[in-house]
Amino acid sequence: MLTYLEALLKHSNFTKAAGELYISQPYLTQLIKRVEKELGATIVNRKQTPFTLTEAGQIYYQYLENVSAQRQKLNSRLERYSEQYRDREIIRITVLETLGTFLLPEIIPPFLASHNNVKAQILEGFPHQSEERILGDQAEVYMGQTPETLDNNIQAYINGGEPYYVVIPARSKFFIPGEFILDPSTYDLKTLLQEPFILSTSGSAIRRQINGIFQNYHVVPHIVVTSDSVITATNLAIHGLGLTISAASIIKRMRQQPINLYPIDPDLMRITYFIGVKKGKKLTPAIEDLIKDFQEANLNPSIH
Numbered sequence: 001m002l003t004y005l006e007a008l009l010k011h012s013n014f015t016k017a018a019g020e021l022y023i024s025q026p027y028l029t030q031l032i033k034r035v036e037k038e039l040g041a042t043i044v045n046r047k048q049t050p051f052t053l054t055e056a057g058q059i060y061y062q063y064l065e066n067v068s069a070q071r072q073k074l075n076s077r078l079e080r081y082s083e084q085y086r087d088r089e090i091i092r093i094t095v096l097e098t099l100g101t102f103l104l105p106e107i108i109p110p111f112l113a114s115h116n117n118v119k120a121q122i123l124e125g126f127p128h129q130s131e132e133r134i135l136g137d138q139a140e141v142y143m144g145q146t147p148e149t150l151d152n153n154i155q156a157y158i159n160g161g162e163p164y165y166v167v168i169p170a171r172s173k174f175f176i177p178g179e180f181i182l183d184p185s186t187y188d189l190k191t192l193l194q195e196p197f198i199l200s201t202s203g204s205a206i207r208r209q210i211n212g213i214f215q216n217y218h219v220v221p222h223i224v225v226t227s228d229s230v231i232t233a234t235n236l237a238i239h240g241l242g243l244t245i246s247a248a249s250i251i252k253r254m255r256q257q258p259i260n261l262y263p264i265d266p267d268l269m270r271i272t273y274f275i276g277v278k279k280g281k282k283l284t285p286a287i288e289d290l291i292k293d294f295q296e297a298n299l300n301p302s303i304h
Contacts, residue, residue, distance in 0.1 A: 001035070002064045004028060005053070008044060012051040035060075089286050094123040094130040094139040096204070098230045102249040102301065103143050103273065111293050118286050126204060134278050140287055142276040143294070146209060156274040157291050160299025162248050164209075164269045165261035166192050171240035174260070181261045181303070192262060193219045196242035198233045201226050209269050210245050216268065247271055248303035261303070273299050 007017040008028070018025040036042055043057030053061055095104065100122065108120055123130075123139055131151050133139035147156040165181075168174050172195070174187060193214060199221070200207045214221050224242045227233045230250055237244035238257045245264070264270075275294040277283060283291075 002061070002068060004031065005044070005057075005061060005064075008032070009051050009053070012046075012049045088117050088119050089284060090119045090121060091141060091287060091290065092121045092123055092133075092139040093141045093143060094125065094133045095143040096127060096130070096145075097124040098250065099145060099273075100124060100143065101231075101253075103299070106297050106299060107143075107290070107294055111290055115286055115289065134276065137278070137281075140277065141290060143274070144276065145206075145271045145273055147272060147274040147276070149208065150274075150276060153279050154276045155279045156276045157295055158272055158274045159295045159297065161270055161272040162301050163266055164206075164245050164247055164264045164271065165251070166264065167234060167237045167244045167246050167251065168192075168260040168262060169238055169240045169243075170258040172243065175258070176260055177258070179260055181263065184263055184265070187262060189213075189262070189264070190217045190219060192243060193217055194222070196222045196224045198224055198236045198242045198244045199226050200230045200233050201228050204228075204230065206230055206245070206247075213245075213264070213269055245269075247301075249301040252301070252303055 004017070004021060007020050008014065011017045011020065014029050015025045018028045021028065032044060036044075039056065039060060041056035042054050043060050045052045045054050045057075093104075093108075104122065112118060112120060123133060125133075127144060127146075127149070130139070130142045130144060131154065134142045134154055135151065142154065144150075145161075147158055150156055166189070168182075170177075174192065174195070176182065176186070199210060202208075202211075225236065227236070230246060231253065233244050234246040234250050235254055236242075237246070238254050238259055251261070275291055277287065277291070
């Protein structure tokens with residue numbers, strides 16, 4: 001039904017939508033009418049072009065999306081018990097999305113290439129969700145940052161890291177044309193911290209560290225907006241909404257814009273990467289190999 005509705009909204013024409021779906025136009029028409037009869041409400045406004053979902057249609061569409069997501073989640077959880085994967089080991093890796101976009105491409109492709117009997121499942125979420133998954137045996141491996149904040153029942157293996165920077169956009173009064181990475185003596189960090197900031201939400205690992213810096217300097221942050229995504233927060237700062245604190249692996253993904261980067265003392269704030277497993281849980285040879293690969297990888301992104 002999701003596919004049918006999307007095709008119908010795309011073409012605003014039953015005949016064209018049916019052609020794309022390789023079904024007959026009468027079948028598609030009757031199907032929509034039957035669903036509307038069962039729901040007792042019109043779901044597609046087809047009296048004008050382009051077709052749109054009615055309010056009832058939007059509710060039904062969201063319901064279908066939820067059903068689809070739950071079905072995919074169920075299939076993922078059952079996968080390890082299916083005949084297809086009975087002879088393969090499934091390793092569930094929980095990771096913060098913004099961190100995973102950097103760490104996973106460095107680790108997972110070469111690991112899977114050398115382990116044909118292993119399949120990886122990626123579970124994304126905030127650090128507290130990842131910890132709950134590891135401790136609740138819903139994941140075997142946790143890749144993250146700031147191991148100092150980990151639950152004591154998680155064993156962390158550390159490798160690599162990178163510094164943080166205050167991102168200063170061209171619209172800021174502190175921006176210095178022609179410069180990129182500033183000398184730390186250029187400004188006093190406390191002065192910068194009193195500017196408007198875009199920050200990630202409080203559930204993120206980076207936000208906990210940022211809160212610590214504001215507390216150390218006895219500054220109440222002036223927060224313009226927050227975002228679940230560090231990438232979004234960094235992009236908004238680069239485009240002039242305010243300052244933010246971000247890392248090289250994130251800044252490097254942004255479209256080039258004139259900005260300054262003010263390096264933060266690593267003793268105050270630094271990313272340290274880790275791979276973690278539940279203490280006391282017997283590790284398979286494949287997981288031991290994954291930990292070894294992680295520890296041997298070059299995980300020190302920099303920006304120049």
